[in-house]
Each structure stands twice: as structure tokens, then as C-alpha cells.
Amino acid sequence: MTAVVAEHDDHHDHEHEHHGPEKGWLRWIITTNHKDIGTLYLLFSLVMFFVGGTMALIIRSELFEPGLQFVDPNFFNSMTTMHALVMVFGAVMPAFVGLANWMIPMMIGAPDMALPRMNNMSFWMLVAGVLLIASTLFMEGGAPSAGWTFYPPLVMQTGKAFPFAVFAVHMLGVSSIMGAINIIATIFNMRAPAMTLMKMPLFVWTWLITAFLLIAIMPVFAGAVTMLLTDRFFDTSFFDAAGGGDPVLYQHIFWFFGHPEVYVMILPTFGVASTIIPVFARKPLFGYSSMVYATGAIAFLSFIVWAHHMFTVGLPVAGELYFMYATMLIAIPTGVKVFNWTATMWKGSMTFETPMLFSIAFVVLFTMGGFTGLMMAVAPVDFQYHDTYFIVAHFHYTLVPASIFILMAAGYYWLPKWTGNMYNERIGRLHFWLSAVSVNILFFPQHFLGLAGMPRRIPDYAVQFADWNMVSSIGAFIYGFSQLLFVYIVIDTIKGGTGVKATDEVWEDARKHGLEWTLPSPAPYHTFTTPPELVPTEHV
Amino acid sequence: MKKTKQLLACLVLMAVGLGTAHADYTLNLMQGVTQLSHELYDLHMLILWVCVFIGIAVFGTMFYSIYHHRKSKGHKAEQFHENTTVEIIWTIIPTLILVGMAIPATKAVIDLDKVQESEMSIKVTGKQWYWEYEYLDSGVRFESHLDEASEKAHRVSSIDPRTVANYLLNVDRPLVVPVKKKIRFLFTAADVIHSWWVPDLGWKKDANPGFVNEAWTSVDKPGVYRGQCTELCGRDHGFMPIVVIAMEQDQYDAWVKSTLEKQNQAPDLSDQPRSVLMAKGESVYLKNCVACHQIDGNGISGWFPALRGSAKATGDMNQLIGFIQAGTSKMPAFQKLPDSEMAELITYIRNAPELGNNVGDEIQPNKITPKWDDDE
Numbered sequence: 001m002t003a004v005v006a007e008h009d010d011h012h013d014h015e016h017e018h019h020g021p022e023k024g025w026l027r028w029i030i031t032t033n034h035k036d037i038g039t040l041y042l043l044f045s046l047v048m049f050f051v052g053g054t055m056a057l058i059i060r061s062e063l064f065e066p067g068l069q070f071v072d073p074n075f076f077n078s079m080t081t082m083h084a085l086v087m088v089f090g091a092v093m094p095a096f097v098g099l100a101n102w103m104i105p106m107m108i109g110a111p112d113m114a115l116p117r118m119n120n121m122s123f124w125m126l127v128a129g130v131l132l133i134a135s136t137l138f139m140e141g142g143a144p145s146a147g148w149t150f151y152p153p154l155v156m157q158t159g160k161a162f163p164f165a166v167f168a169v170h171m172l173g174v175s176s177i178m179g180a181i182n183i184i185a186t187i188f189n190m191r192a193p194a195m196t197l198m199k200m201p202l203f204v205w206t207w208l209i210t211a212f213l214l215i216a217i218m219p220v221f222a223g224a225v226t227m228l229l230t231d232r233f234f235d236t237s238f239f240d241a242a243g244g245g246d247p248v249l250y251q252h253i254f255w256f257f258g259h260p261e262v263y264v265m266i267l268p269t270f271g272v273a274s275t276i277i278p279v280f281a282r283k284p285l286f287g288y289s290s291m292v293y294a295t296g297a298i299a300f301l302s303f304i305v306w307a308h309h310m311f312t313v314g315l316p317v318a319g320e321l322y323f324m325y326a327t328m329l330i331a332i333p334t335g336v337k338v339f340n341w342t343a344t345m346w347k348g349s350m351t352f353e354t355p356m357l358f359s360i361a362f363v364v365l366f367t368m369g370g371f372t373g374l375m376m377a378v379a380p381v382d383f384q385y386h387d388t389y390f391i392v393a394h395f396h397y398t399l400v401p402a403s404i405f406i407l408m409a410a411g412y413y414w415l416p417k418w419t420g421n422m423y424n425e426r427i428g429r430l431h432f433w434l435s436a437v438s439v440n441i442l443f444f445p446q447h448f449l450g451l452a453g454m455p456r457r458i459p460d461y462a463v464q465f466a467d468w469n470m471v472s473s474i475g476a477f478i479y480g481f482s483q484l485l486f487v488y489i490v491i492d493t494i495k496g497g498t499g500v501k502a503t504d505e506v507w508e509d510a511r512k513h514g515l516e517w518t519l520p521s522p523a524p525y526h527t528f529t530t531p532p533e534l535v536p537t538e539h540v
Numbered sequence: 541m542k543k544t545k546q547l548l549a550c551l552v553l554m555a556v557g558l559g560t561a562h563a564d565y566t567l568n569l570m571q572g573v574t575q576l577s578h579e580l581y582d583l584h585m586l587i588l589w590v591c592v593f594i595g596i597a598v599f600g601t602m603f604y605s606i607y608h609h610r611k612s613k614g615h616k617a618e619q620f621h622e623n624t625t626v627e628i629i630w631t632i633i634p635t636l637i638l639v640g641m642a643i644p645a646t647k648a649v650i651d652l653d654k655v656q657e658s659e660m661s662i663k664v665t666g667k668q669w670y671w672e673y674e675y676l677d678s679g680v681r682f683e684s685h686l687d688e689a690s691e692k693a694h695r696v697s698s699i700d701p702r703t704v705a706n707y708l709l710n711v712d713r714p715l716v717v718p719v720k721k722k723i724r725f726l727f728t729a730a731d732v733i734h735s736w737w738v739p740d741l742g743w744k745k746d747a748n749p750g751f752v753n754e755a756w757t758s759v760d761k762p763g764v765y766r767g768q769c770t771e772l773c774g775r776d777h778g779f780m781p782i783v784v785i786a787m788e789q790d791q792y793d794a795w796v797k798s799t800l801e802k803q804n805q806a807p808d809l810s811d812q813p814r815s816v817l818m819a820k821g822e823s824v825y826l827k828n829c830v831a832c833h834q835i836d837g838n839g840i841s842g843w844f845p846a847l848r849g850s851a852k853a854t855g856d857m858n859q860l861i862g863f864i865q866a867g868t869s870k871m872p873a874f875q876k877l878p879d880s881e882m883a884e885l886i887t888y889i890r891n892a893p894e895l896g897n898n899v900g901d902e903i904q905p906n907k908i909t910p911k912w913d914d915d916e
Contacts, residue, residue: 066701066708068694072840074775140842147772153749154732154774159842241750247733248748282611284621312735313746314753317653321646328638332631339630342602349617350610360606364599371591378641380648381584383743384569387735387770452566453739455770458778460694462709463702464566 021525032116033525034101039418040123041098042411046487048090048130049404053480055083060476063469068460076459077145082137084148088265089172090130092399095407096268097122097179100207103414104183106516106523107201109192109532114185122178129171136161136168147457149254150225152239152247156232163233166225173218180211180218187211192515192531198289199535201514205292206271209299213260213267216303221257224250248313255306263302266398267295269366269406270337273359276413277341279513280356281348284538287340294333294340301330311382320379327377331370338367353507354428358409361436362402369397372447387457390450396443400479405435408486415493416502420522423493427485434482441475512538570739573760573786577742579648587641594637652743655756658724662715666727666734666747666769669776669831673715676726678796680803684711685827686779692826694779695835709766712827714783718792719759727753732774738767738784746771759786776831807878809905814887817902821888824881828874829889837895844870848896853889857903861886879908 021027021036031037058079062070071079101119105112113119136143141159144150150165158165187208191200200208227250230236237243239250270291278285285291307315308327315323341363350356372394376382385391408431415423445468450456454465461469502521510517513536519527571581609615663674670685685691687710693699694708701707717723727736727747737744744767745755759765767782787795812820826835832844839846847853852860861882867873877885883905890899 067697069697072775073778074840074843077772077775077777142842145774151733151772154772157732157774241748246751248751281609282617284619286621287623287627288621290627312744314748314751317649320649320653324645324649325642328642331638332634335634336627336631338598342598342605343623343626344621345602345605346609347605347615347618347620348609349615350606351612352610360602363602367595367598371595374591375584375587378583378587378645380645380652381580381587383652383745384580384584384739386744387737448567451569453570453737453767455737455768455778457772458768460701460708460778463704463707466702 032120034105034113037119037123038098038102041094041101045091045095045098048086052083052086052091055079057480060473062459064473066461066463066466073459074142074145078143080457081144081148085133092265092403094126099410100183104186104204106527107204107514108195109515109528110190111529113182114189115182118178119182122175125171125175129168129175132164133168136164152228152250166229169225170222173222176214176218180214183207183211192535194535199537202274202291203271206267206295209295210264210267213264213299217257217260224253251310255309259306260302265403269403272406272410273362276355276359276409277344279507279510281345281350283344283348286343290336291340294336297333308377311379312386324379331374334370354432355409355413357432358405362405365397365401369394387455388450389446389454389456392456393443393446401439416506417516417521417523419494420502421493421497422500422502423489423497427489431485438475438478442472442479445471512536572740572742574742574757576651580742583644583648655724655754658722658756661724663726664736666729668731668774669780680796680799682713684713686781687712688826709781711781711783714785716785716795718789719762719786722756722758725755733771734769734773735771737770738765738782740765744770762786762788807880809879811904814902817884817887821884824885825888847889854897854899880905882908
């Protein structure tokens with residue numbers, strides 16, 4: 001870091017030998033410190049969470065009652081498209097990269113990420129990519145409105161925004177790949193000598209596997225959108241039947257990316273849950289090695305199940321059967337994980353601080369999303385569920401009360417370590433209960449809507465769907481506004497929180513569970529400049 | 541279970557002060573009216589109950605643990621963290637359950653695919669934003685658009701959708717099929733991907749441009765069955781419903797006969813008074829033009845041009861007709877629009893107060909002379 005800073009710094013009177021952060025706002029632009037970059041990622045994703053959330057509330061406002069009240073159907077389609085893109089690429093993925101940046105070096109006893117300058121670059125490419133895609137909202141013809149899946153031929157009807165959206169995907173892809181390379185290089189090369197692979201915390205394990213997924217799939221997505229680009233501007237016909245192409249080919253390529261992509265958002269979630277639950281159960285994680293193998297199995301399976309997103313597209317019978325069987329297999333390693341978490345709680349000595357509350361809600365509600373996933377894996381009944389609100393309910397259960405809840409849990413769990421201050425537990429619990437209740441009011445009725453026959457991605461609906469849509473919208477507003485409590489708590493904790501200084505260990509006996517709790521709170525700017533000699537082996 | 545959920549739903553709705561808690565919402569999948577839909581419904585219920593059972597077992601264990609094994613109750617944590625036997629058991633049992641589910645599911649996949657030996661075939665073409673049906677055996681062919689009442693209600697904010705019968709689920713010309721006859725459907729699309737779904741038939745199938753998909757059905761009992769497009773297909777994706785009317789064979793035969801008669805009739809090109817042209821023209825406009833040019837003729841800025849005060853719409857009439865027949869890169873060519881409908885449409889576009897135009901002229905069906913290819 002010092003070398004880079006020295007080149008660009010006008011204030012040569014600074015002493016860089018003491019390795020403090022750069023003074024002033026420039027610190028946040030040029031930083032190569034894993035903690036600073038982690039903070040940037042986390043704050044950026046929090047902002048994007050509210051941007052994407054606002055779009056969701058526009059959608060739920062329009063769907064509050066039958067009839068078109070607020071927006072044009074085309075803008076509605078732009079909102080569903082942009083909500084997904086912003087939440088996936090702007091909120092959930094960057095939030096986990098932020099956690100990886102902050103926690104992986106501290107968990108494996110490393111001084112920083114292996115490639116700090118690339119780390120900075122991958123963050124700023126992310127910002128550029130998200131700003132580029134957001135700018136399409138103001139372009140002639142509006143933002144992309146063909147769904148986040150960009151299916152041709154519909155996506156070809158996008159206005160001026162089309163090439164910008166494609167280029168934004170390229171930038172987001174490059175950013176993700178750089179982040180993934182960095183994480184792999186860090187985990188493979190910078191562990192403390194005593195930290196063998198099978199002693200690594202599960203958060204590190206799940207991120208290692210996730211990083212490999214990212215490197216494998218992001219180029220596939222980039223390739224798919226580049227083919228769209230050449231179809232539109234350079235007269236190729238990859239996806240145009242009139243020129244000998246096939247629109248369904250795009251769906252195969254997209255979902256070869258898309259299915260592992262959804263696991264990119266859930267595997268680190270598993271990792272954080274496996275980190276938090278043992279601490280508050282005061283018991284070692286049950287079945288550590290089976291957790292590692294289950295994660296690996298899920299990652300492997302994610303590459304061979306893609307066409308279960310396409311059961312109604314006209315697959316041959318053999319294809320339907322193969323993708324059905326392969327998809328059903330995912331239930332086995334996922335079940336193992338849920339059983340392990342339950343067994344970890346079994347006969348423990350549990351307390352229910354906010355991180356634990358969010359983690360337990362995650363296990364329960366993610367399992368509900370898993371059940372509907374199993375239902376949809378069964379190809380013939382998916383002929384009814386496909387592209388209805390049933391699938392909307394399914395993937396939101398696996399994303400909101402799963403990934404988002406666990407990100408909240410991680411925030412509460414590590415904020416005292418990051419800031420040195422305790423957060424306000426009363427408001428934290430209020431945030432949890434409001435979120436846990438409203439998220440079910442929001443998404444549970446969508447199961448009924450889908451089964452009753454309401455297609456997804458429609459701005460207006462038949463009158464018999466009115467009641468549950470209204471309930472769902474009410475849940476959405478309660479959920480959305482209660483997330484402001486989290487913003488309040490984060491700001492409050494940074495400013496000093498309850499006034500109680502966090503101890504190094506923060507949580508009772510946490511030292512037994514992770515290296516980060518052996519460090520002072522707040523964690524100093526540089527940590528583990530010499531690797532620790534002992535690592536916790538509680539979980540092994 | 542259902543009772544509890546309904547009770548809960550009523551409580552929630554009453555709590556927010558709504559008077560609509562009596563509405564006819566449903567919570568579960570419909571059983572449908574075909575052998576396939578019954579098979580899929582049973583499969584759905586089987587898996588649902590398996591999930592409920594596993595859920596009760598897992599969550600029950602978890603909540604027992606949460607209640608009893610808490611520090612505040614003085615429970616001391618045990619330190620076990622591995623048990624190979626248990627791990628093997630909870631890998632094998634789910635595997636067996638999955639095998640048990642896969643067997644009926646495999647049978648259903650094969651049943652869904654049995655399109656052979658059908659007794660009649662209907663070709664379905666998805667278009668932005670309506671369906672076109674072609675009976676390959678009898679030659680009946682027609683378009684099926686969203687009905688006028690729904691079309692107006694969703695475009696004019698002063699009309700309450702709750703007052704419209706079958707809002708967004710009604711069409712001007714429904715698909716008519718005989719009961720207890722094996723029908724093969726062929727799906728394709730003209731522009732983008734659409735998906736044809738009538739829940740009561742038990743399946744949906746994508747209509748891909750340039751390719752043909754197959755599916756089959758045999759409806760058990762007469763009735764009206766409604767569905768919608770289920771693949772995002774652009775702006776009016778939510779406004780291209782499907783209505784299937786199943787009737788007894790003799791009624792169906794009569795319907796085919798009368799439909800064919802009408803279809804083969806020479807078009808009526810007799811002169812019409814201006815008011816009739818205008819009234820019929822509105823229907824033609826609502827069916828063919830309103831999706832892009834909008835109900836007030838303002839179009840959508842950046843996407844679709846306005847007709848209100850447009851030089852093209854209010855200028856030379858023959859040029860306008862040629863333009864509509866030829867289409868553009870964005871607008872489909874309407875060369876197949878019958879002369880009578882073209883005359884009605886032109887008169888409406890140029891004079892409709894709704895569109896803000898008042899040229900004060902009209903054209904009769906027998907005056908529509910230029911054909912789009914003459915213009916080239």
C-alpha cells in the first residue's frame with residue numbers, strides 16, 4: 001500500500017512507516033487495505049439494498065390493487081428487471097464480497113488479501129458497472145425490461161439501453177472474477193501455518209467454493225450477452241431462428257451461468273450460519289467435514305441442473321427426466337446441512353442475541369424455500385408452477401429470509417469487532433421481529449397466488465388475485481421500512497452504540513470458535529502481520 | 541390446515557379494514573378437468589404432504605431444542621460434534637423419499653409427452669399481444685384478443701376493474717374444443733417467446749418463434765376455462781389471456797360449421813353511415829392499435845409515436861392506408877386487415893374525439909384500393 005500511496009500523495013510529510021490509514025477522503029478511493037475495501041463493499045451493498053428495495057416497493061404499490069394505478073407496464077417491466085439486477089449484482093453479491101474482505105484474512109490469520117491493488121480495482125469496477133446499468137433508467141426507451149434473464153428475442157426490443165446493459169454485465173463480471181481470484185489466492189497462500197484446509201472456518205470454505213463457481217460462470221454470462229450484442233449489431237444469428245439460430249440456446253447458456261449464480265448467493269450464507277449458530281449454542285458445529293463435503297456437492301450439482309429452469313421450453317422426455325433427477329439430488333446435501341444446524345443447536349446452551357435470531361429464522365425459512373424448490377424440481381408439476389408467483393415466492397424465500405437475513409446476522413455478529421462498540425440489542429431484536437413477521441406476510445401469500453394461477457411479471461391482474469396481493473404489498477411496506485432500523489443501528493454503533501465498549505471476545509467463548517475474536521476490538525488497521533501460532537480447533 | 545389458513549387470512553384482512561375478505565380466492569392448485577391435471581394435482585399433493593411431514597419433524601426438533609436447551613433455563617451445553625451413524629441415516633432416508641417421489645413423477649413426465657394418436661390438432665401462434673388459433677383439421681382460423689371491457693378498464697383509470705366480469709381473463713373470441721377428444725396442440729410464436737397456460741388443463745407450454753412445440757389434452761367436462769400468457773413477452777404481457785370453451789361434440793360440430801360459413805363469406809363492402817364506421821372503428825383500434833398508440837392516441841414517448849394530431853394520421857388518406865398496410869420495422873404490416881375493418885379504422889383514427897383528431901372525412905370499405913405492395 002505504501003508504495004502506491006507515496007506515488008500519488010502530495011503530502012510527502014506523512015510518515016508511512018507506521019502503516020495507518022490515509023488521511024481524508026482519498027483514503028476511501030485509493031485504499032488497498034482489506035478492512036477499508038470490505039467497508040466500502042458493505043456500505044455500497046447497503047445503499048443498493050435500498051435502491052433495489054425502492055424498486056420492489058414500486059412494484060408492490062402497482063400490485064396493491066387490480067388496475068393500473070401508478071406506472072406504465074413497460075416501466076413496470078423495467079422495475080422487475082432492474083430490481084433483480086440491482087439486488088443480485090449490487091446488493092447480495094457485493095455484501096458477501098465485503099464480508100469476505102473483512103473476515104477471511106482475520107479468520108485465517110493473514111495480514112491482508114493476497115492481491116490488494118486488484119482488490120481496489122474490483123470494487124471500483126463494481127461501482128462503475130452498477131452506475132452504468134442504473135444510468136439506463138434515463139435513456140431513450142427506458143431501462144432494460146425483458147427480465148434480468150435478458151431472454152431473446154424480447155431483449156432485442158430494448159431501446160438505447162441495450163449495449164450499455166451488455167457492457168455493464170461485462171464490467172460486473174470482470175469485477176466478480178477479480179474478487180474471486182483474490183479470494184482463492186488469499187485462502188491458498190496466506191493461511192497461518194497451523195490453519196490446514198480442514199481446520200478453516202466454514203465461512204472461508206464456502207467462499208473458496210463460491211469463488212471457483214464465480215470464475216467458472218461469469219465468463220459464460222459475458223459470452224451469452226456478447227452473442228446478444230453481435231446478434232443485434234453485427235448481423236449474427238445465434239438466437240434468431242430466421243438466420244438458423246435458436247432462442248432456446250440462449251436459455252441454456254444463461255442458466256448454465258444462472259443456476260450456479262444463485263448458489264453464489266447462498267453458499268456464503270451457509271458459511272455465515274455455520275459460523276454463528278455454534279457460538280450461540282455454545283457447542284461445536286455438528287458434522288464439520290460433512291458440511292464441507294455437502295457444500296462441495298451442492299456446488300458440483302449446480303453445474304448439471306440448469307435446464308430445470310426450462311422444463312416448459314420443449315425439452316425431450318430424456319432431458320426432462322435427467323434434469324428432474326439431478327435437481328432432486330440437491331435436496332440431499334441441502335438436507336444434510338439443515339440437519340447439521342439442528343443437531344448443532346440440540347443439547348446446546350442457547351442464547352438468542354440478534355445474530356442468533358436471524359440465523360434461526362434463516363434455517364427455518366430457507367428450509368421452506370427448499371421445500372418449494374423440491375416441489376418445482378418435479379418436472380411434471382413444474383408445468384403448473386413454472387413462471388407463476390409460486391416461483392417468485394420460492395426464490396424470494398431462498399434470498400430474503402435466507403441470504404439477506406444472514407447478511408443482517410453477520411452485521412450484528414461482527415459490528416462490535418469492526419467498530420469496537422456494542423450495538424443496541426433492543427432495537428436489534430425489534431428489527432428482527434419486524435423483519436421475520438413481515439417477510440412472511442410479504443412472501444407466503446405469493447404461494448397461494450401462484451397456485452391459483454397468477455403469472456409472474458404482470459403489472460395488473462384478475463380480480464380474484466386481489467386480496468393476497470394486497471396482503472403481500474402490506475407486508476412489503478412493513479418489511480421495507482423496518483430495514484431502516486438496521487441503518488440506524490449501524491450508524492449508531494459506529495458513533496459509539498450503547499456506550500459499552502466491546503470486549504475482544506465480544507460473545508461468550510467466541511475465542512474458541514474463530515481467530516478474529518483473539519484480536520482487539522475494534523480490529524486494528526493491520527492485523528496478523530505475523531501469523532498466529534495456534535488456531536481454534538473447536539469445530540474440527 | 542386449510543381452515544386455519546383461511547381463518548388467518550380473514551383475520552389479516554379484517555385487521556387492515558377491508559370489506560373484501562369474502563372474495564373467491566383459492567389457496568391450492570386447482571384439480572383441473574383433464575386426466576393429466578388430476579395426475580399432476582395428486583403428485584403436487586403427495587410432495588406437499590411429504591414436505592409438510594419433514595417440516596414438522598425438523599422444525600419440531602429445532603423448536604423443542606430452542607425451548608429446552610437454552611442457557612436461561614440453565615441447560616449445560618454438551619460437546620458432541622460428530623456421529624457417523626446419524627449422518628448416514630439422514631442421508632439415506634431422504635434419498636429413499638426422493639426415489640419414492642421420482643417414480644410417480646417419471647410416469648407423469650411420460651404421460652405429458654403422449655401427443656401421439658390425437659384426434660384433432662390446433663396450431664397456436666403467440667403474437668405481441670394476442671393468440672392466433674388455427675384448427676388444422678377443419679380450417680377454422682381466428683385471432684383471440686383481450687376483450688373490450690377489460691381493454692378499456694385497464695387503460696382508463698376511472699373504470700373500476702372489480703366491475704368488469706372476468707377482468708383480464710376474457711377474450712373476444714375464445715378457443716372452442718370438443719370434450720373427451722384427444723387434442724394435439726402445436727405451439728409457435730411470431731415475434732418473441734410466449735407461453736400458453738390454462739391451469740385447468742394441467743400444463744403450460746412455451747411458444748418459441750421459429751420452432752414448434754407439442755402438448756395434448758382431453759377435456760373431461762364442458763365448461764369455460766381461463767388462463768394467461770406466462771412468459772414475459774413485452775409491454776402487454778399481462779394482457780393476452782386465454783379462454784377455452786369445452787362443449788359436447790354435436791355443439792362443437794355446429795360451431796365449426798357456422799364459424800366456417802362466416803369465415804368463407806364474401807366481405808360486406810356496402811356503404812355504412814359515419815356513426816357505424818366510427819363505432820366499429822373503435823373496436824378495430826382497441827384490438828390492433830391501442831397496445832402501442834394508447835387509448836388517448838398519445839403513444840409512448842421514445843417508443844411509439846402519437847396519433848393525436850399526427851401529420852401522417854390526419855394527412856393524405858391513401859398514404860395512410862398504404863402505410864398501415866406496409867407496416868414499419870416496429871409496426872406489424874396490416875395487409876391482411878379486411879377492407880371493411882380498414883375503412884372503419886381509418887375513419888375512426890381521423891375523427892375520434894378520444895384521439896383528439898377531427899379531420900371530418902370518412903372512407904367506405906369499397907374505396908380501399910391501394911394495396912401495400914402497390915406502394916413499393
